[in-house]
Amino acid sequence: MDLQLAGRVALVTGASKGIGLAVVRTLLEEGAKVVAASRKTSPELDALAGPNLSHVAVDLTDPAAPAQAVEHAVRTFGALDILVNNAGGPPPGVTLPRFGFLTPDDEDWARMFDFNLFAVVRAIRAALPHLLASDAAAIVNVSTGMAHVPAPMNVDYSAAKAALNNLTLALSEEYGPQGVRVNVVSPGAVRTAWWTEEGGAADVMAAAFGTDRDTVMDSAAPEMMKMVTGRLVEPQEVADTVVQLVSPRAASTTGAEFAVDGGFTKHI
Structure with a gap:
């Protein structure tokens, strides 16, 4: 299937490893031009080097970083059609899982929301003027099945991702009529x-x-x-769903959540 992504410009965050790296690789295979945003590169990302790939070194915990990544994409490739907000999980220097509600303190909660929610808000805010100029714009936010399965483990992370899911639906409602599709992909343990x-x-x-x-x-x-x-779950399995959703072949899919979680999330 031709996903009609040749020549499209994508920005992928958290792109040096894991799901983000798999998304970058798959987009390149489909002919897209990709800006890979991460704090530093990796040997696996460097191996994909070519005229359609540009790396931008940014720390998304810096409030200015998302806009810098968007500006780099537009400056490098002249447009922006796709935004994949993949960066998330433990903030830099934090190890998960954490057990129990009382374990994370106020600073832990603030850092978790800043990395998993507010960085996404900032990236979308910066990207929207360019996405609105595209004839096939798409945003995919990478969440987690834990947003639907509350548990006394990683409670701050799950809450931040639940907020991200809510944000996704609100954005799809506001910007769908303006040509920007917004969806969420929720992996399980990858x-x-x-x-x-x-x-x-x-x-x-x-x-x-x-x-x-x-x-x-x-x-x-x-x-x-x-x-x-x-x-x-394997990272490529998540990437395949992400790339399908940003494709013009998914032109009528917006405000939707796709679970790639091995059956972890069970609800109607």
């Missing part, structure tokens, strides 16, 4: 650095439950989250 890096979620959970990191990722976490596929 096999990314959040889980796999040393000291990451797999190690935290292994210590909490008296097992080892491989067992956590291969069986314990999927079982605890009741993922019916029995495994963590």
Whole structure:
């Protein structure tokens, strides 16, 4: 299927690894021009180098950074058609999971919302004038199934993503008539650095439950989250849904949420 993305200009945040890297790679394969925004590059991102890829080094916890990334995209490629707000999860320097409501303090809550909600607000605010000039504009916000499944773990993160889902629907209602589609993709547990890096979620959970990191990722976490596929989601599986949603082939899809979570989220 031709996704009609050749020549389109996309900005992807959190683009150096995991889901963001997979989105960048897939967009490039479809012929899009991509600005990859992240605090630093990575060998995997560098391997994609070419005339249709530009990296912008930004820290999205800086309130000025989202606008700088948008400006870089327009300056480099002359337009902006697609915004993928993928950056999120633990703010820089924070390790998740955190257990219990009383564990995060006011500063933790503020940092979590700043990274997972306010950075997205700032990016969309900066991008909208350019997206409104496009004939096929699309925004995809990457959320989480945890926004729908409250639990006494990562409660600040889940709340921030629930707010992001609400924002997505409000934006789709306001800007859909003006030609900007806004959708949300909600992964479950994805096999990314959040889980796999040393000291990451797999190690935290292994210590909490008296097992080892491989067992956590291969069986314990999927079982605890009741993922019916029995495994963590692969980043490419999320990226495929994101790229389909930003394609003009999805021209009548807006204000929708797509779960890519191995059956974690169960609700009507």
